[in-house]
Amino acid sequence: MKLNIALIQMDIVFGDPVANFQKAERLIEEAMRQNPEVIVFPELWTTGYDLANLPDIGDTNAQETIDFFRTKAKQYNVHFVGGSIAKKQEDGIYNTLLVVNQHGELVHQYSKLHLFQLMDEHLHLKAGKEEGLFSLNNYTFAGQICYDIRFPEWMRTHVLNGAEAIFVVAEWPLPRLHHWKTLLTARAIENQCYIIACNCSGSNPSNVFAGHSLIIDPWGEIIAEGSEQEEIICGEIDLEKVKNVRNTIPVFDDRKPNLYKS
Numbered sequence: 176m177k178l179n180i181a182l183i184q185m186d187i188v189f190g191d192p193v194a195n196f197q198k199a200e201r202l203i204e205e206a207m208r209q210n211p212e213v214i215v216f217p218e219l220w221t222t223g224y225d226l227a228n229l230p231d232i233g234d235t236n237a238q239e240t241i242d243f244f245r246t247k248a249k250q251y252n253v254h255f256v257g258g259s260i261a262k263k264q265e266d267g268i269y270n271t272l273l274v275v276n277q278h279g280e281l282v283h284q285y286s287k288l289h290l291f292q293l294m295d296e297h298l299h300l301k302a303g304k305e306e307g308l309f310s311l312n313n314y315t316f317a318g319q320i321c322y323d324i325r326f327p328e329w330m331r332t333h334v335l336n337g338a339e340a341i342f343v344v345a346e347w348p349l350p351r352l353h354h355w356k357t358l359l360t361a362r363a364i365e366n367q368c369y370i371i372a373c374n375c376s377g378s379n380p381s382n383v384f385a386g387h388s389l390i391i392d393p394w395g396e397i398i399a400e401g402s403e404q405e406e407i408i409c410g411e412i413d414l415e416k417v418k419n420v421r422n423t424i425p426v427f428d429d430r431k432p433n434l435y436k437s
């Protein structure tokens with residue numbers, strides 16, 4: 176199956192959900208000119224990393240954002256891997272990725288498992304407990320959020336459970352651009368899967384973000400890459416290629432899991 180994908184490498188307005196929803200509406204309209212079947216947003220795109228104000232500007236049960244994607248999915252007949260947003264629940268605030276299919280159905284929610292202490296996430300957010308697997312058009316995908324990519328065993332778990340392409344949503348800073356590209360390429364090669372990674376652009380009071388959203392194929396080749404600016408990056412994935420690569424180098428047959436114990 177082939178899928179045309181658009182990554183919205185948004186310059187997120189810090190702490191201003193109203194401005195971000197308006198901008199998202201405009202960027203979706205622009206992305207639709209390239210006829211994507213899936214549109215991807217970055218991490219915490221409604222609020223940015225305004226963590227101290229999340230109790231006020233987070234989205235209760237993610238309802239406003241889910242309704243937004245439901246409307247847009249039906250209007251444009253497109254799937255959304257709707258980035259992540261600050262989801263307010265009774266027990267705390269989660270960094271939650273939303274997947275809404277082309278019929279406007281909420282397919283999956285995944286809350287970031289690994290909280291990134293360097294950006295104070297552990298002081299304001301709760302860690303998720305569920306995995307990121309979901310299906311679209313009867314194919315299995317997974318979602319991961321930013322810092323999660325430093326944990327190869329977490330992505331491998333999803334691939335062993337059937338994911339053939341992994342969506343990564345991020346607010347990854349520019350000083351670690353080298354890590355971003357290297358880790359994502361390694362995750363694609365070692366798991367022999369597509370990596371579809373949507374970063375943000377721009378800056379906030381503490382960070383300049385890297386942009387350089389990427390679509391990487393199961394052989395580790397870059398299919399599409401963003402600049403450092405706000406833009407829409409498009410590329411096509413072909414899930415047949417996953418099978419071809421896995422037949423060429425049968426990593427999954429050659430694993431020795433019985434010996435991988437610490």
Ligand SMILES: NC(=O)CCC(=O)C(=O)O
Binds near residue numbers: 325346347351354
């Ligand atoms: N938002 C994040 O999780 C950032 C992760 C990051 O920058 C890293 O180096 O890891």
